[in-house]
Amino acid sequence: MKEKLKKLNESKLIKKHGEKIRFVLVGGFNTVLDFCIFGLLANIIGIDKVIANIISTAICITISFILNYKFVWKSEKSLKATVIGFLAVSLFSAWVVQSLVIMGVTAVLGESGLNKLIAKACGSVAGMVTNYFGYKFVFKKQPEEEKKPKTSKK
Numbered sequence: 468m469k470e471k472l473k474k475l476n477e478s479k480l481i482k483k484h485g486e487k488i489r490f491v492l493v494g495g496f497n498t499v500l501d502f503c504i505f506g507l508l509a510n511i512i513g514i515d516k517v518i519a520n521i522i523s524t525a526i527c528i529t530i531s532f533i534l535n536y537k538f539v540w541k542s543e544k545s546l547k548a549t550v551i552g553f554l555a556v557s558l559f560s561a562w563v564v565q566s567l568v569i570m571g572v573t574a575v576l577g578e579s580g581l582n583k584l585i586a587k588a589c590g591s592v593a594g595m596v597t598n599y600f601g602y603k604f605v606f607k608k609q610p611e612e613e614k615k616p617k618t619s620k621k
Contacts, residue, residue, distance in 0.1 A: 505587050
């Protein structure tokens, strides 16, 4: 089993696309969890769809940070250096991008329970794209500035 995992980790596909594959796995897990919480709050309990989205995404953002930091990006930056950027990207994506998409889609399709879930799915896709590019900036080490030779002033 260990040998198979080692071969898988060394494969060209994983070396080239491992980060994207891990991102999709974590994103998929978080999306399912987010949908479950959102559906429970919006459709069963009857909380407003935007408030339900804010609550469900707040829970999932916490879980997402840990998984993205350790598993997806394998960041070498400190937690302190990444948490603010992660929250900024995640909150913008979840509370602005997703909420706007949810409001737009339900305005077109209507307010039924199924339409709210369809709207949430559309918002999740838009949010995932926003997150990928934002997280890439947050978790990756930026190339060091080229060191310029110091010139002495006389």
